[in-house]
Amino acid sequence: MKSSINNLMNLGLAFSIAVLVAMPYTRHAAQAATTTPGDESQVSRASSHRQVLHRSIEIDGVDIFYREAGPTDAPTILLLHGFPTSSHMFRNLIPALADEFHVVAPDYPGYGNSSMPSVDEFDYSFDHFAQIIDTFTERLGLDRYSLYLMDYGAPVGFRLAAAHPERIDSLIIQNGNAYVEGLDNDFWEPIKEYWKDRSAINKGLDNDWWKNVKAAYKKPNMSNEEALRFLVTLGATQWQYTNGVRNTETISPDNWHVTQRLLDRPGNAEIQLQLFYDYGSNPPLYPDWQAYFRQHQPPTLIVWGANDEIFPAEGAHPYKRDLKNLEFHLLDTGHFALEEDGQEIADLMRSFLRQRVSAAH
Numbered sequence: 545m546k547s548s549i550n551n552l553m554n555l556g557l558a559f560s561i562a563v564l565v566a567m568p569y570t571r572h573a574a575q576a577a578t579t580t581p582g583d584e585s586q587v588s589r590a591s592s593h594r595q596v597l598h599r600s601i602e603i604d605g606v607d608i609f610y611r612e613a614g615p616t617d618a619p620t621i622l623l624l625h626g627f628p629t630s631s632h633m634f635r636n637l638i639p640a641l642a643d644e645f646h647v648v649a650p651d652y653p654g655y656g657n658s659s660m661p662s663v664d665e666f667d668y669s670f671d672h673f674a675q676i677i678d679t680f681t682e683r684l685g686l687d688r689y690s691l692y693l694m695d696y697g698a699p700v701g702f703r704l705a706a707a708h709p710e711r712i713d714s715l716i717i718q719n720g721n722a723y724v725e726g727l728d729n730d731f732w733e734p735i736k737e738y739w740k741d742r743s744a745i746n747k748g749l750d751n752d753w754w755k756n757v758k759a760a761y762k763k764p765n766m767s768n769e770e771a772l773r774f775l776v777t778l779g780a781t782q783w784q785y786t787n788g789v790r791n792t793e794t795i796s797p798d799n800w801h802v803t804q805r806l807l808d809r810p811g812n813a814e815i816q817l818q819l820f821y822d823y824g825s826n827p828p829l830y831p832d833w834q835a836y837f838r839q840h841q842p843p844t845l846i847v848w849g850a851n852d853e854i855f856p857a858e859g860a861h862p863y864k865r866d867l868k869n870l871e872f873h874l875l876d877t878g879h880f881a882l883e884e885d886g887q888e889i890a891d892l893m894r895s896f897l898r899q900r901v902s903a904a905h
Contacts, residue, residue: 593613593614593615593643594614594639594642594643595613595639595642596612596613596638596639597611597612597613598611598657599612600657600658601680601683601684603676603679603683604676604679606658606659606661606666606676607658608650608651608653608658608659608676608680609631609650609651609656609657609658610631610648610650610651610680611631611634611635611647611649612646612647612648612649613638613639613646613647614638614641614642614643614644614646614647615646617646618644618645618646618905619645619646619688619689619690619897619901619902619905620645620646620647620648620686620689620690620713621641621645621646621647621648621689621690621691621716621893621897622677622681622686622689622690622691622701623637623638623647623649623692623697624649624650624677624691624692624693624694624696624697625649625651625652625655625656625694625695625696625697626694626695626696626697626719626720626879627695627696627816627819628655628776628781628784628803628807628816629655629656629799629803629880630651630652630655630656630657630803630806631649631650631651632656632799632802633694633880634647634649634692636882636886637882637886637889637890640886640890641890641893641894644894644898644902648684648686648689650677652673652676652677652696652700653668653673653676654668654812654815655806656806660809660811660812660815662811662814662815663811663814663815663818668815668818668819668822669818669819669822669825670696670699670700670819670822670823670825670826671703671825673696673700674699674700674703674704674707677700677701677704678704678707678708681704681711687711688711688712688713689711689712689713690712690713690714690716690897690901691704691712691714691716692893693716693717693718693720694718694719694720695720695854695879696819698717698720698721698722699721699823699825699826701715701720702722702829702833702836703829705833705836705842706829706833706836709839709840709842712840712842713842713843713900713901713904714842714843714844714845714896714897714901715842715843715844715845716844716846716847716893716896717844717845717846717847717848717863718846718847718848718849718881718882718889719848719849719852719854719860719879719881720855721826721855721859722830722833722834722837722859722862722863723830723834723859723863724827724830725858725862726858726860726862727827727859729853729856729858730751730752730753730754731753731853733748733749733751733754734747734748734749734768734771734772735768735823736748736824737768738768738769738772738820738821738824739823739824741768742768742769742821743767743769744767744768745765745766745768746765746766746767746768747768748768749766749768749771757774758771761774769817772820773813773817775816775820776816778804781800781804781807782797782800784878784880785799785800785878785879785883786878787851787853787879788849788850788851788852788853788877788878788879789851789877789878789883789884790876790877790884791884794883794884795883795884796883799880799883834866837863837867838866841867841868841869842867842869843869843896843900843901844863844867844869844871845870845871845873845893845896846860846863846870846871846872846873847873847875847881847885847888847889848860848873848874848875848881849877849878849879849881849885850874850875850877851876851877852878852879852881853879857874860872869900871892871896873892875888875889
């Protein structure tokens with residue numbers, strides 16, 4: 545891992561931008577193709593439902609881009625993305641499930657194809673993101689839905705669930721944290737110090753993870769903000785997609801090129817720093833979210849990349865304490881588990897949702 549960070553720190557922009565190809569997972573499409581002539585109309589309907597629509601809606605003066613597919617009268621899945629990506633991370637999952645489910649994936653402000661007002665013009669906070677996504681669901685008429693929660697999607701989605709438990713059909717949690725055990729690792733040390741003091745110098749940066757960053761910059765002493773800016777560089781973005789995976793050749797470079805182009809927009813680094821800081825608003829809410837789990841017992845599927853160094857498996861196991869209607873899977877992959885194990889996750893979701901949600905609709 546140390547050498548991989550050092551190597552990635554030295555990556556320039558020498559990569560050529562690959563053609564973005566979003567091919568849906570094929571297993572269920574292949575099954576749909578093996579039909580008799582009498583089933584042609586059914587196949588046509590299924591094919592049209594798999595077509596992903598790319599839309600935008602204005603909420604509180606901000607354009608929110610979203611992807612949508614599937615029959616609108618089917619159970620809804622609301623997909624909430626993580627850092628540093630966007631709804632792009634769901635480009636394959638959406639058509640994989642849209643024959644049977646209504647699937648919606650918005651981009652937060654400052655991410656993907658949504659508006660990007662500056663930090664001086666907009667309140668970049670998890671409270672505000674949750675308010676916007678709450679309004680988004682109401683404007684789209686989503687009165688009940690399952691939540692797919694990944695990374696930043698967890699604190700956004702858990703705010704929605706705790707505020708509107710009657711709207712939640714189920715939870716699908718993929719490397720999304722709600723317990724302090726999930727933040728007890730080297731990666732989070734300087735970020736926790738940043739929550740206390742945004743002008744901190746060299747606080748939490750002397751562990752094995754961050755020493756590599758300081759060595760690559762040749763700075764034995766760094767401000768925490770300067771160190772955190774590493775997380776919006778191309779090397780860090782590629783590392784997030786490839787660290788912990790079984791085979792890096794299965795991970796398309798389109799991921800980090802698409803993501804990095806958006807991170808490199810003027811003013812976006814300041815947005816990310818503000819959200820690193822505001823992530824400190826989430827741990828104080830963990831007891832409330834855990835109380836929601838215990839009281840309402842939403843059916844929950846955990847599909848977690850076990851090799852993630854940001855949200856490691858130590859953050860997955862505590863859900864077992866509070867959730868009794870739980871299906872639990874640790875996958876041998878990294879942070880962006882959909883990139884390597886997307887078909888397995890789609891299959892697990894389909895089976896879970898059929899048993900726990902569809903039967904109740």
